[in-house]
Amino acid sequence: MLSFFYYIHIQQLEPSSLSFLYAQGQSSSNTVVSIPKGAANPEVDITNLSPRQWYDPREISINVNGTIKWVNNDIEPHTVTSGIGGGLNSLLTNSQGKPNGLFDSGLFSAGDSISITFNNSGTFNYFCTIHPWMEGIVQVRNISTNIPSYPVDRFENKIDDFPIYNFTDDGSVEIGLSWTPVSIMTNEPITFIMDFFEYPENSRMHLWPYNFVILQNGSEIYRTTEITQVGSSTQTFAFELPGETIIRVESAANESSFVEFGTIVYENPYNLSTEFQNVSNNSSILLSPLTLVYIVYVIIIVLPIALVVIIFLYKKKKI
Incomplete structure:
Protein backbone atom coordinates (compact mmCIF):
# COMPACT_ATOMS: atom_id res chain seq x y z
CA MET A 1 0.00 0.00 0.00
CA ILE A 143 -7.45 10.33 -16.85
CA SER A 144 -10.08 12.55 -18.41
CA THR A 145 -13.72 11.65 -17.79
CA ASN A 146 -17.14 13.08 -18.52
CA ILE A 147 -17.86 13.27 -14.82
CA PRO A 148 -18.31 16.93 -13.81
CA SER A 149 -15.89 18.45 -11.29
CA TYR A 150 -18.74 20.35 -9.60
CA PRO A 151 -21.92 19.35 -7.70
CA VAL A 152 -25.02 18.67 -9.80
CA ASP A 153 -28.75 18.36 -9.11
CA ARG A 154 -30.93 15.42 -10.11
CA PHE A 155 -31.15 16.81 -13.69
CA GLU A 156 -27.34 17.08 -13.91
CA ASN A 157 -27.47 20.86 -13.79
CA LYS A 158 -24.56 22.56 -12.01
CA ILE A 159 -25.35 23.65 -8.45
CA ASP A 160 -24.02 27.20 -8.23
CA ASP A 161 -24.98 27.91 -4.61
CA PHE A 162 -23.39 25.20 -2.50
CA PRO A 163 -24.32 24.17 0.21
CA ILE A 164 -27.99 23.93 -0.73
CA TYR A 165 -30.52 25.29 1.78
CA ASN A 166 -34.15 24.18 2.07
CA PHE A 167 -36.92 24.55 4.65
CA THR A 168 -38.98 21.73 6.11
CA ASP A 169 -42.58 21.74 4.91
CA ASP A 170 -43.79 23.44 8.10
CA GLY A 171 -41.15 26.18 7.73
CA SER A 172 -39.76 25.66 11.23
CA VAL A 173 -36.31 24.30 10.32
CA GLU A 174 -33.82 25.32 7.63
CA ILE A 175 -31.33 22.64 6.61
CA GLY A 176 -28.19 23.14 4.56
CA LEU A 177 -26.56 20.22 2.74
CA SER A 178 -23.24 19.78 0.94
CA TRP A 179 -21.05 16.77 0.22
CA THR A 180 -17.45 15.87 -0.46
CA PRO A 181 -16.17 14.84 -2.92
CA VAL A 182 -18.47 17.13 -4.90
CA SER A 183 -18.46 14.62 -7.79
CA ILE A 184 -20.30 11.61 -6.36
CA MET A 185 -19.03 8.29 -7.76
CA THR A 186 -19.65 4.67 -6.86
CA ASN A 187 -17.32 2.71 -4.57
CA GLU A 188 -15.92 5.67 -2.70
CA PRO A 189 -17.08 7.16 0.63
CA ILE A 190 -19.10 10.37 0.28
CA THR A 191 -19.41 12.62 3.32
CA PHE A 192 -22.64 14.59 3.58
CA ILE A 193 -22.40 17.73 5.74
CA MET A 194 -25.55 19.24 7.21
CA ASP A 195 -26.31 22.42 9.16
CA PHE A 196 -29.58 22.91 11.04
CA PHE A 197 -31.17 26.27 11.90
CA GLU A 198 -34.36 27.00 13.81
CA TYR A 199 -36.53 29.50 11.97
CA PRO A 200 -37.20 32.42 12.35
CA GLU A 201 -34.61 32.76 15.17
CA ASN A 202 -31.89 31.47 12.79
CA SER A 203 -30.20 29.78 15.76
CA ARG A 204 -28.25 26.53 15.43
CA MET A 205 -30.18 23.47 16.60
CA HIS A 206 -28.12 21.51 19.12
CA LEU A 207 -29.09 17.91 20.04
CA TRP A 208 -31.91 17.81 17.48
CA PRO A 209 -32.77 14.22 16.43
CA TYR A 210 -33.17 13.63 12.70
CA ASN A 211 -33.43 10.80 10.17
CA PHE A 212 -30.98 10.64 7.28
CA VAL A 213 -32.47 8.78 4.30
CA ILE A 214 -31.11 7.97 0.84
CA LEU A 215 -33.39 7.04 -2.04
CA GLN A 216 -31.90 5.87 -5.33
CA ASN A 217 -33.69 5.06 -8.57
CA GLY A 218 -37.02 5.25 -6.74
CA SER A 219 -36.17 2.97 -3.79
CA GLU A 220 -35.00 3.65 -0.22
CA ILE A 221 -31.50 2.19 0.17
CA TYR A 222 -30.41 3.62 3.52
CA ARG A 223 -31.91 5.08 6.70
CA THR A 224 -30.35 6.04 10.02
CA THR A 225 -31.15 8.26 12.98
CA GLU A 226 -28.68 10.75 14.46
CA ILE A 227 -28.54 13.87 16.63
CA THR A 228 -27.09 17.22 15.64
CA GLN A 229 -23.96 18.45 17.40
CA VAL A 230 -23.47 22.22 17.73
CA GLY A 231 -26.11 22.64 15.02
CA SER A 232 -24.30 20.41 12.51
CA SER A 233 -23.95 16.75 11.58
CA THR A 234 -22.26 14.52 9.03
CA GLN A 235 -23.06 11.18 7.41
CA THR A 236 -20.73 9.05 5.26
CA PHE A 237 -22.03 6.64 2.64
CA ALA A 238 -20.53 4.65 -0.27
CA PHE A 239 -22.84 4.02 -3.24
CA GLU A 240 -22.81 0.67 -5.02
CA LEU A 241 -24.88 1.77 -8.03
CA PRO A 242 -25.02 4.92 -10.18
CA GLY A 243 -28.21 6.81 -10.89
CA GLU A 244 -30.56 9.55 -9.75
CA THR A 245 -30.37 9.98 -5.98
CA ILE A 246 -32.46 11.80 -3.37
CA ILE A 247 -31.08 12.80 0.02
CA ARG A 248 -33.90 13.17 2.52
CA VAL A 249 -33.55 14.69 6.00
CA GLU A 250 -36.50 14.13 8.34
CA SER A 251 -37.39 15.24 11.83
CA ALA A 252 -37.06 12.09 13.96
CA ALA A 253 -40.08 13.19 16.00
CA ASN A 254 -42.23 13.82 12.90
CA GLU A 255 -41.20 12.03 9.71
CA SER A 256 -43.75 14.02 7.68
CA SER A 257 -41.59 17.10 8.30
CA PHE A 258 -38.63 16.79 5.92
CA VAL A 259 -36.50 18.29 3.15
CA GLU A 260 -35.16 16.60 0.02
CA PHE A 261 -32.10 17.26 -2.12
CA GLY A 262 -31.51 15.65 -5.52
CA THR A 263 -28.24 14.72 -7.25
CA ILE A 264 -26.61 12.13 -9.54
CA VAL A 265 -24.23 9.29 -8.67
CA TYR A 266 -21.77 8.42 -11.47
CA GLU A 267 -20.04 5.14 -12.28
CA ASN A 268 -16.49 5.24 -10.94
CA PRO A 269 -14.01 5.02 -13.87
CA TYR A 270 -11.05 4.12 -11.66
CA ASN A 271 -12.07 0.52 -10.87
CA LEU A 272 -11.65 1.23 -7.19
CA SER A 273 -13.04 -0.84 -4.35
CA THR A 274 -13.64 0.48 -0.86
CA GLU A 275 -13.42 -1.16 2.54
CA PHE A 276 -15.94 1.31 3.93
CA GLN A 277 -19.20 -0.35 5.00
CA ASN A 278 -22.53 1.43 5.30
CA VAL A 279 -23.95 0.72 8.75
CA SER A 280 -27.25 2.15 9.96
CA ASN A 281 -27.36 2.75 13.70
CA ASN A 282 -31.06 1.85 13.63
CA SER A 283 -30.09 -1.81 13.59
CA SER A 284 -26.83 -1.66 15.52
CA ILE A 285 -27.98 -0.18 18.83
CA LEU A 286 -30.86 -0.87 21.16
CA LEU A 287 -31.57 2.77 22.04
CA SER A 288 -32.16 5.30 19.28
CA PRO A 289 -30.57 8.77 19.55
CA LEU A 290 -34.07 10.20 20.07
CA THR A 291 -34.57 7.91 23.07
CA LEU A 292 -31.19 8.94 24.43
CA VAL A 293 -32.20 12.61 24.20
CA TYR A 294 -35.37 11.89 26.20
CA ILE A 295 -33.29 10.07 28.82
CA VAL A 296 -30.95 13.05 29.08
CA TYR A 297 -33.91 15.39 29.51
CA VAL A 298 -35.27 13.17 32.28
CA ILE A 299 -31.92 13.20 34.07
CA ILE A 300 -31.51 16.97 33.72
CA ILE A 301 -35.08 18.00 34.56
CA VAL A 302 -36.97 15.29 36.42
CA LEU A 303 -34.30 14.02 38.82
CA PRO A 304 -33.45 17.46 40.33
CA ILE A 305 -37.16 18.14 40.86
CA ALA A 306 -37.63 14.76 42.52
CA LEU A 307 -34.61 15.44 44.76
CA VAL A 308 -36.05 18.81 45.83
CA VAL A 309 -39.40 17.17 46.66
CA ILE A 310 -37.71 14.45 48.73
CA ILE A 311 -35.68 17.02 50.68
CA PHE A 312 -38.80 19.13 51.27
CA LEU A 313 -40.82 16.16 52.55
CA TYR A 314 -37.95 15.05 54.75
CA LYS A 315 -37.59 18.48 56.35
CA LYS A 316 -41.34 18.80 56.79
CA LYS A 317 -41.43 15.46 58.62
CA LYS A 318 -38.62 16.63 60.90
CA ILE A 319 -40.56 19.70 61.83
Missing part, protein backbone atom coordinates in the same frame (compact mmCIF):
# COMPACT_ATOMS: atom_id res chain seq x y z
CA LEU A 2 2.95 2.34 0.49
CA SER A 3 3.44 2.42 -3.29
CA PHE A 4 0.74 5.07 -3.46
CA PHE A 5 3.15 7.71 -2.19
CA TYR A 6 6.68 8.86 -2.88
CA TYR A 7 7.45 10.37 0.49
CA ILE A 8 6.21 12.14 3.57
CA HIS A 9 8.15 15.15 4.73
CA ILE A 10 7.60 16.98 8.02
CA GLN A 11 9.04 20.46 8.23
CA GLN A 12 9.14 23.13 10.91
CA LEU A 13 8.86 26.71 9.82
CA GLU A 14 12.15 27.20 11.69
CA PRO A 15 15.39 25.99 10.03
CA SER A 16 15.34 22.50 11.62
CA SER A 17 13.39 19.71 9.91
CA LEU A 18 12.68 15.98 10.03
CA SER A 19 11.80 13.73 7.11
CA PHE A 20 11.24 10.05 6.44
CA LEU A 21 10.87 8.48 3.01
CA TYR A 22 8.42 5.95 1.61
CA ALA A 23 10.36 5.95 -1.68
CA GLN A 24 12.90 8.14 -3.42
CA GLY A 25 11.61 10.98 -5.55
CA GLN A 26 10.62 14.60 -5.78
CA SER A 27 7.62 16.37 -7.28
CA SER A 28 7.39 19.75 -8.96
CA SER A 29 3.76 20.53 -8.11
CA ASN A 30 2.97 21.60 -4.55
CA THR A 31 -0.48 22.53 -3.22
CA VAL A 32 -1.04 23.93 0.27
CA VAL A 33 -3.81 22.96 2.71
CA SER A 34 -4.10 25.01 5.89
CA ILE A 35 -5.20 23.73 9.29
CA PRO A 36 -6.85 26.91 10.62
CA LYS A 37 -6.60 28.22 14.14
CA GLY A 38 -9.46 26.75 16.18
CA ALA A 39 -9.64 23.46 14.28
CA ALA A 40 -9.14 21.56 17.55
CA ASN A 41 -12.39 23.00 18.95
CA PRO A 42 -15.51 21.61 17.19
CA GLU A 43 -17.66 24.41 18.60
CA VAL A 44 -15.68 27.10 16.78
CA ASP A 45 -17.09 28.07 13.39
CA ILE A 46 -13.70 28.67 11.80
CA THR A 47 -14.74 30.28 8.52
CA ASN A 48 -18.30 31.45 9.30
CA LEU A 49 -19.22 29.41 6.25
CA SER A 50 -20.76 26.00 5.78
CA PRO A 51 -19.37 23.39 5.63
CA ARG A 52 -16.71 24.20 8.19
CA GLN A 53 -13.18 23.92 6.86
CA TRP A 54 -11.21 21.93 9.42
CA TYR A 55 -8.71 21.45 6.63
CA ASP A 56 -8.85 24.43 4.27
CA PRO A 57 -9.72 23.54 1.59
CA ARG A 58 -11.52 20.44 2.81
CA GLU A 59 -11.51 18.86 -0.65
CA ILE A 60 -8.60 19.28 -3.05
CA SER A 61 -7.74 17.84 -6.47
CA ILE A 62 -4.26 17.22 -7.84
CA ASN A 63 -2.69 15.30 -10.71
CA VAL A 64 -0.74 12.10 -10.26
CA ASN A 65 2.75 12.77 -8.79
CA GLY A 66 1.49 16.00 -7.26
CA THR A 67 2.40 17.00 -3.70
CA ILE A 68 0.15 18.44 -1.00
CA LYS A 69 1.62 20.40 1.89
CA TRP A 70 -0.43 20.69 5.09
CA VAL A 71 0.50 23.68 7.29
CA ASN A 72 -0.58 23.63 10.95
CA ASN A 73 -1.78 27.16 11.72
CA ASP A 74 -3.60 25.97 14.83
CA ILE A 75 -2.21 26.15 18.37
CA GLU A 76 -2.46 22.37 18.91
CA PRO A 77 -0.84 19.35 17.17
CA HIS A 78 -2.74 17.42 14.48
CA THR A 79 -2.33 14.46 12.13
CA VAL A 80 -3.08 13.75 8.48
CA THR A 81 -4.20 10.10 8.54
CA SER A 82 -5.83 8.21 5.67
CA GLY A 83 -9.24 6.71 6.42
CA ILE A 84 -12.70 7.83 7.55
CA GLY A 85 -13.02 10.19 10.52
CA GLY A 86 -15.74 10.26 13.13
CA GLY A 87 -17.50 13.42 11.92
CA LEU A 88 -19.19 15.84 14.29
CA ASN A 89 -21.23 12.87 15.54
CA SER A 90 -18.03 11.66 17.22
CA LEU A 91 -18.73 14.19 19.96
CA LEU A 92 -21.70 12.02 20.95
CA THR A 93 -20.53 8.55 19.94
CA ASN A 94 -16.85 8.97 20.91
CA SER A 95 -15.90 7.48 17.54
CA GLN A 96 -12.16 7.76 16.88
CA GLY A 97 -12.39 7.22 13.14
CA LYS A 98 -11.04 4.32 11.07
CA PRO A 99 -7.51 4.58 9.59
CA ASN A 100 -6.92 2.44 6.49
CA GLY A 101 -3.12 2.34 6.67
CA LEU A 102 -2.31 4.13 3.40
CA PHE A 103 -0.56 7.09 5.03
CA ASP A 104 -0.18 8.67 8.45
CA SER A 105 1.81 11.82 9.20
CA GLY A 106 1.91 11.24 12.93
CA LEU A 107 1.58 14.29 15.18
CA PHE A 108 2.98 17.54 13.85
CA SER A 109 2.92 20.62 16.06
CA ALA A 110 1.70 24.18 15.66
CA GLY A 111 3.83 25.97 13.07
CA ASP A 112 5.01 22.73 11.45
CA SER A 113 4.06 21.38 8.04
CA ILE A 114 3.82 17.96 6.41
CA SER A 115 4.06 17.09 2.70
CA ILE A 116 2.79 13.97 0.94
CA THR A 117 3.32 13.08 -2.72
CA PHE A 118 0.66 10.93 -4.43
CA ASN A 119 1.71 8.73 -7.36
CA ASN A 120 -1.53 6.80 -7.93
CA SER A 121 -4.95 8.08 -8.96
CA GLY A 122 -7.99 7.76 -6.73
CA THR A 123 -9.92 9.46 -3.95
CA PHE A 124 -8.26 9.49 -0.54
CA ASN A 125 -10.19 10.40 2.61
CA TYR A 126 -8.19 11.49 5.64
CA PHE A 127 -8.74 12.85 9.15
CA CYS A 128 -7.02 13.85 12.38
CA THR A 129 -6.71 10.97 14.86
CA ILE A 130 -6.68 13.42 17.80
CA HIS A 131 -9.70 15.42 16.58
CA PRO A 132 -11.73 12.93 14.48
CA TRP A 133 -14.33 15.51 13.38
CA MET A 134 -11.57 17.04 11.23
CA GLU A 135 -11.93 15.38 7.81
CA GLY A 136 -10.56 16.07 4.35
CA ILE A 137 -10.39 14.55 0.87
CA VAL A 138 -7.67 14.36 -1.78
CA GLN A 139 -8.67 13.52 -5.34
CA VAL A 140 -5.82 12.38 -7.56
CA ARG A 141 -6.62 12.28 -11.28
CA ASN A 142 -4.72 10.95 -14.28
Whole structure:
Protein backbone atom coordinates (compact mmCIF):
# COMPACT_ATOMS: atom_id res chain seq x y z
CA MET A 1 0.00 0.00 0.00
CA LEU A 2 2.95 2.34 0.49
CA SER A 3 3.44 2.42 -3.29
CA PHE A 4 0.74 5.07 -3.46
CA PHE A 5 3.15 7.71 -2.19
CA TYR A 6 6.68 8.86 -2.88
CA TYR A 7 7.45 10.37 0.49
CA ILE A 8 6.21 12.14 3.57
CA HIS A 9 8.15 15.15 4.73
CA ILE A 10 7.60 16.98 8.02
CA GLN A 11 9.04 20.46 8.23
CA GLN A 12 9.14 23.13 10.91
CA LEU A 13 8.86 26.71 9.82
CA GLU A 14 12.15 27.20 11.69
CA PRO A 15 15.39 25.99 10.03
CA SER A 16 15.34 22.50 11.62
CA SER A 17 13.39 19.71 9.91
CA LEU A 18 12.68 15.98 10.03
CA SER A 19 11.80 13.73 7.11
CA PHE A 20 11.24 10.05 6.44
CA LEU A 21 10.87 8.48 3.01
CA TYR A 22 8.42 5.95 1.61
CA ALA A 23 10.36 5.95 -1.68
CA GLN A 24 12.90 8.14 -3.42
CA GLY A 25 11.61 10.98 -5.55
CA GLN A 26 10.62 14.60 -5.78
CA SER A 27 7.62 16.37 -7.28
CA SER A 28 7.39 19.75 -8.96
CA SER A 29 3.76 20.53 -8.11
CA ASN A 30 2.97 21.60 -4.55
CA THR A 31 -0.48 22.53 -3.22
CA VAL A 32 -1.04 23.93 0.27
CA VAL A 33 -3.81 22.96 2.71
CA SER A 34 -4.10 25.01 5.89
CA ILE A 35 -5.20 23.73 9.29
CA PRO A 36 -6.85 26.91 10.62
CA LYS A 37 -6.60 28.22 14.14
CA GLY A 38 -9.46 26.75 16.18
CA ALA A 39 -9.64 23.46 14.28
CA ALA A 40 -9.14 21.56 17.55
CA ASN A 41 -12.39 23.00 18.95
CA PRO A 42 -15.51 21.61 17.19
CA GLU A 43 -17.66 24.41 18.60
CA VAL A 44 -15.68 27.10 16.78
CA ASP A 45 -17.09 28.07 13.39
CA ILE A 46 -13.70 28.67 11.80
CA THR A 47 -14.74 30.28 8.52
CA ASN A 48 -18.30 31.45 9.30
CA LEU A 49 -19.22 29.41 6.25
CA SER A 50 -20.76 26.00 5.78
CA PRO A 51 -19.37 23.39 5.63
CA ARG A 52 -16.71 24.20 8.19
CA GLN A 53 -13.18 23.92 6.86
CA TRP A 54 -11.21 21.93 9.42
CA TYR A 55 -8.71 21.45 6.63
CA ASP A 56 -8.85 24.43 4.27
CA PRO A 57 -9.72 23.54 1.59
CA ARG A 58 -11.52 20.44 2.81
CA GLU A 59 -11.51 18.86 -0.65
CA ILE A 60 -8.60 19.28 -3.05
CA SER A 61 -7.74 17.84 -6.47
CA ILE A 62 -4.26 17.22 -7.84
CA ASN A 63 -2.69 15.30 -10.71
CA VAL A 64 -0.74 12.10 -10.26
CA ASN A 65 2.75 12.77 -8.79
CA GLY A 66 1.49 16.00 -7.26
CA THR A 67 2.40 17.00 -3.70
CA ILE A 68 0.15 18.44 -1.00
CA LYS A 69 1.62 20.40 1.89
CA TRP A 70 -0.43 20.69 5.09
CA VAL A 71 0.50 23.68 7.29
CA ASN A 72 -0.58 23.63 10.95
CA ASN A 73 -1.78 27.16 11.72
CA ASP A 74 -3.60 25.97 14.83
CA ILE A 75 -2.21 26.15 18.37
CA GLU A 76 -2.46 22.37 18.91
CA PRO A 77 -0.84 19.35 17.17
CA HIS A 78 -2.74 17.42 14.48
CA THR A 79 -2.33 14.46 12.13
CA VAL A 80 -3.08 13.75 8.48
CA THR A 81 -4.20 10.10 8.54
CA SER A 82 -5.83 8.21 5.67
CA GLY A 83 -9.24 6.71 6.42
CA ILE A 84 -12.70 7.83 7.55
CA GLY A 85 -13.02 10.19 10.52
CA GLY A 86 -15.74 10.26 13.13
CA GLY A 87 -17.50 13.42 11.92
CA LEU A 88 -19.19 15.84 14.29
CA ASN A 89 -21.23 12.87 15.54
CA SER A 90 -18.03 11.66 17.22
CA LEU A 91 -18.73 14.19 19.96
CA LEU A 92 -21.70 12.02 20.95
CA THR A 93 -20.53 8.55 19.94
CA ASN A 94 -16.85 8.97 20.91
CA SER A 95 -15.90 7.48 17.54
CA GLN A 96 -12.16 7.76 16.88
CA GLY A 97 -12.39 7.22 13.14
CA LYS A 98 -11.04 4.32 11.07
CA PRO A 99 -7.51 4.58 9.59
CA ASN A 100 -6.92 2.44 6.49
CA GLY A 101 -3.12 2.34 6.67
CA LEU A 102 -2.31 4.13 3.40
CA PHE A 103 -0.56 7.09 5.03
CA ASP A 104 -0.18 8.67 8.45
CA SER A 105 1.81 11.82 9.20
CA GLY A 106 1.91 11.24 12.93
CA LEU A 107 1.58 14.29 15.18
CA PHE A 108 2.98 17.54 13.85
CA SER A 109 2.92 20.62 16.06
CA ALA A 110 1.70 24.18 15.66
CA GLY A 111 3.83 25.97 13.07
CA ASP A 112 5.01 22.73 11.45
CA SER A 113 4.06 21.38 8.04
CA ILE A 114 3.82 17.96 6.41
CA SER A 115 4.06 17.09 2.70
CA ILE A 116 2.79 13.97 0.94
CA THR A 117 3.32 13.08 -2.72
CA PHE A 118 0.66 10.93 -4.43
CA ASN A 119 1.71 8.73 -7.36
CA ASN A 120 -1.53 6.80 -7.93
CA SER A 121 -4.95 8.08 -8.96
CA GLY A 122 -7.99 7.76 -6.73
CA THR A 123 -9.92 9.46 -3.95
CA PHE A 124 -8.26 9.49 -0.54
CA ASN A 125 -10.19 10.40 2.61
CA TYR A 126 -8.19 11.49 5.64
CA PHE A 127 -8.74 12.85 9.15
CA CYS A 128 -7.02 13.85 12.38
CA THR A 129 -6.71 10.97 14.86
CA ILE A 130 -6.68 13.42 17.80
CA HIS A 131 -9.70 15.42 16.58
CA PRO A 132 -11.73 12.93 14.48
CA TRP A 133 -14.33 15.51 13.38
CA MET A 134 -11.57 17.04 11.23
CA GLU A 135 -11.93 15.38 7.81
CA GLY A 136 -10.56 16.07 4.35
CA ILE A 137 -10.39 14.55 0.87
CA VAL A 138 -7.67 14.36 -1.78
CA GLN A 139 -8.67 13.52 -5.34
CA VAL A 140 -5.82 12.38 -7.56
CA ARG A 141 -6.62 12.28 -11.28
CA ASN A 142 -4.72 10.95 -14.28
CA ILE A 143 -7.45 10.33 -16.85
CA SER A 144 -10.08 12.55 -18.41
CA THR A 145 -13.72 11.65 -17.79
CA ASN A 146 -17.14 13.08 -18.52
CA ILE A 147 -17.86 13.27 -14.82
CA PRO A 148 -18.31 16.93 -13.81
CA SER A 149 -15.89 18.45 -11.29
CA TYR A 150 -18.74 20.35 -9.60
CA PRO A 151 -21.92 19.35 -7.70
CA VAL A 152 -25.02 18.67 -9.80
CA ASP A 153 -28.75 18.36 -9.11
CA ARG A 154 -30.93 15.42 -10.11
CA PHE A 155 -31.15 16.81 -13.69
CA GLU A 156 -27.34 17.08 -13.91
CA ASN A 157 -27.47 20.86 -13.79
CA LYS A 158 -24.56 22.56 -12.01
CA ILE A 159 -25.35 23.65 -8.45
CA ASP A 160 -24.02 27.20 -8.23
CA ASP A 161 -24.98 27.91 -4.61
CA PHE A 162 -23.39 25.20 -2.50
CA PRO A 163 -24.32 24.17 0.21
CA ILE A 164 -27.99 23.93 -0.73
CA TYR A 165 -30.52 25.29 1.78
CA ASN A 166 -34.15 24.18 2.07
CA PHE A 167 -36.92 24.55 4.65
CA THR A 168 -38.98 21.73 6.11
CA ASP A 169 -42.58 21.74 4.91
CA ASP A 170 -43.79 23.44 8.10
CA GLY A 171 -41.15 26.18 7.73
CA SER A 172 -39.76 25.66 11.23
CA VAL A 173 -36.31 24.30 10.32
CA GLU A 174 -33.82 25.32 7.63
CA ILE A 175 -31.33 22.64 6.61
CA GLY A 176 -28.19 23.14 4.56
CA LEU A 177 -26.56 20.22 2.74
CA SER A 178 -23.24 19.78 0.94
CA TRP A 179 -21.05 16.77 0.22
CA THR A 180 -17.45 15.87 -0.46
CA PRO A 181 -16.17 14.84 -2.92
CA VAL A 182 -18.47 17.13 -4.90
CA SER A 183 -18.46 14.62 -7.79
CA ILE A 184 -20.30 11.61 -6.36
CA MET A 185 -19.03 8.29 -7.76
CA THR A 186 -19.65 4.67 -6.86
CA ASN A 187 -17.32 2.71 -4.57
CA GLU A 188 -15.92 5.67 -2.70
CA PRO A 189 -17.08 7.16 0.63
CA ILE A 190 -19.10 10.37 0.28
CA THR A 191 -19.41 12.62 3.32
CA PHE A 192 -22.64 14.59 3.58
CA ILE A 193 -22.40 17.73 5.74
CA MET A 194 -25.55 19.24 7.21
CA ASP A 195 -26.31 22.42 9.16
CA PHE A 196 -29.58 22.91 11.04
CA PHE A 197 -31.17 26.27 11.90
CA GLU A 198 -34.36 27.00 13.81
CA TYR A 199 -36.53 29.50 11.97
CA PRO A 200 -37.20 32.42 12.35
CA GLU A 201 -34.61 32.76 15.17
CA ASN A 202 -31.89 31.47 12.79
CA SER A 203 -30.20 29.78 15.76
CA ARG A 204 -28.25 26.53 15.43
CA MET A 205 -30.18 23.47 16.60
CA HIS A 206 -28.12 21.51 19.12
CA LEU A 207 -29.09 17.91 20.04
CA TRP A 208 -31.91 17.81 17.48
CA PRO A 209 -32.77 14.22 16.43
CA TYR A 210 -33.17 13.63 12.70
CA ASN A 211 -33.43 10.80 10.17
CA PHE A 212 -30.98 10.64 7.28
CA VAL A 213 -32.47 8.78 4.30
CA ILE A 214 -31.11 7.97 0.84
CA LEU A 215 -33.39 7.04 -2.04
CA GLN A 216 -31.90 5.87 -5.33
CA ASN A 217 -33.69 5.06 -8.57
CA GLY A 218 -37.02 5.25 -6.74
CA SER A 219 -36.17 2.97 -3.79
CA GLU A 220 -35.00 3.65 -0.22
CA ILE A 221 -31.50 2.19 0.17
CA TYR A 222 -30.41 3.62 3.52
CA ARG A 223 -31.91 5.08 6.70
CA THR A 224 -30.35 6.04 10.02
CA THR A 225 -31.15 8.26 12.98
CA GLU A 226 -28.68 10.75 14.46
CA ILE A 227 -28.54 13.87 16.63
CA THR A 228 -27.09 17.22 15.64
CA GLN A 229 -23.96 18.45 17.40
CA VAL A 230 -23.47 22.22 17.73
CA GLY A 231 -26.11 22.64 15.02
CA SER A 232 -24.30 20.41 12.51
CA SER A 233 -23.95 16.75 11.58
CA THR A 234 -22.26 14.52 9.03
CA GLN A 235 -23.06 11.18 7.41
CA THR A 236 -20.73 9.05 5.26
CA PHE A 237 -22.03 6.64 2.64
CA ALA A 238 -20.53 4.65 -0.27
CA PHE A 239 -22.84 4.02 -3.24
CA GLU A 240 -22.81 0.67 -5.02
CA LEU A 241 -24.88 1.77 -8.03
CA PRO A 242 -25.02 4.92 -10.18
CA GLY A 243 -28.21 6.81 -10.89
CA GLU A 244 -30.56 9.55 -9.75
CA THR A 245 -30.37 9.98 -5.98
CA ILE A 246 -32.46 11.80 -3.37
CA ILE A 247 -31.08 12.80 0.02
CA ARG A 248 -33.90 13.17 2.52
CA VAL A 249 -33.55 14.69 6.00
CA GLU A 250 -36.50 14.13 8.34
CA SER A 251 -37.39 15.24 11.83
CA ALA A 252 -37.06 12.09 13.96
CA ALA A 253 -40.08 13.19 16.00
CA ASN A 254 -42.23 13.82 12.90
CA GLU A 255 -41.20 12.03 9.71
CA SER A 256 -43.75 14.02 7.68
CA SER A 257 -41.59 17.10 8.30
CA PHE A 258 -38.63 16.79 5.92
CA VAL A 259 -36.50 18.29 3.15
CA GLU A 260 -35.16 16.60 0.02
CA PHE A 261 -32.10 17.26 -2.12
CA GLY A 262 -31.51 15.65 -5.52
CA THR A 263 -28.24 14.72 -7.25
CA ILE A 264 -26.61 12.13 -9.54
CA VAL A 265 -24.23 9.29 -8.67
CA TYR A 266 -21.77 8.42 -11.47
CA GLU A 267 -20.04 5.14 -12.28
CA ASN A 268 -16.49 5.24 -10.94
CA PRO A 269 -14.01 5.02 -13.87
CA TYR A 270 -11.05 4.12 -11.66
CA ASN A 271 -12.07 0.52 -10.87
CA LEU A 272 -11.65 1.23 -7.19
CA SER A 273 -13.04 -0.84 -4.35
CA THR A 274 -13.64 0.48 -0.86
CA GLU A 275 -13.42 -1.16 2.54
CA PHE A 276 -15.94 1.31 3.93
CA GLN A 277 -19.20 -0.35 5.00
CA ASN A 278 -22.53 1.43 5.30
CA VAL A 279 -23.95 0.72 8.75
CA SER A 280 -27.25 2.15 9.96
CA ASN A 281 -27.36 2.75 13.70
CA ASN A 282 -31.06 1.85 13.63
CA SER A 283 -30.09 -1.81 13.59
CA SER A 284 -26.83 -1.66 15.52
CA ILE A 285 -27.98 -0.18 18.83
CA LEU A 286 -30.86 -0.87 21.16
CA LEU A 287 -31.57 2.77 22.04
CA SER A 288 -32.16 5.30 19.28
CA PRO A 289 -30.57 8.77 19.55
CA LEU A 290 -34.07 10.20 20.07
CA THR A 291 -34.57 7.91 23.07
CA LEU A 292 -31.19 8.94 24.43
CA VAL A 293 -32.20 12.61 24.20
CA TYR A 294 -35.37 11.89 26.20
CA ILE A 295 -33.29 10.07 28.82
CA VAL A 296 -30.95 13.05 29.08
CA TYR A 297 -33.91 15.39 29.51
CA VAL A 298 -35.27 13.17 32.28
CA ILE A 299 -31.92 13.20 34.07
CA ILE A 300 -31.51 16.97 33.72
CA ILE A 301 -35.08 18.00 34.56
CA VAL A 302 -36.97 15.29 36.42
CA LEU A 303 -34.30 14.02 38.82
CA PRO A 304 -33.45 17.46 40.33
CA ILE A 305 -37.16 18.14 40.86
CA ALA A 306 -37.63 14.76 42.52
CA LEU A 307 -34.61 15.44 44.76
CA VAL A 308 -36.05 18.81 45.83
CA VAL A 309 -39.40 17.17 46.66
CA ILE A 310 -37.71 14.45 48.73
CA ILE A 311 -35.68 17.02 50.68
CA PHE A 312 -38.80 19.13 51.27
CA LEU A 313 -40.82 16.16 52.55
CA TYR A 314 -37.95 15.05 54.75
CA LYS A 315 -37.59 18.48 56.35
CA LYS A 316 -41.34 18.80 56.79
CA LYS A 317 -41.43 15.46 58.62
CA LYS A 318 -38.62 16.63 60.90
CA ILE A 319 -40.56 19.70 61.83
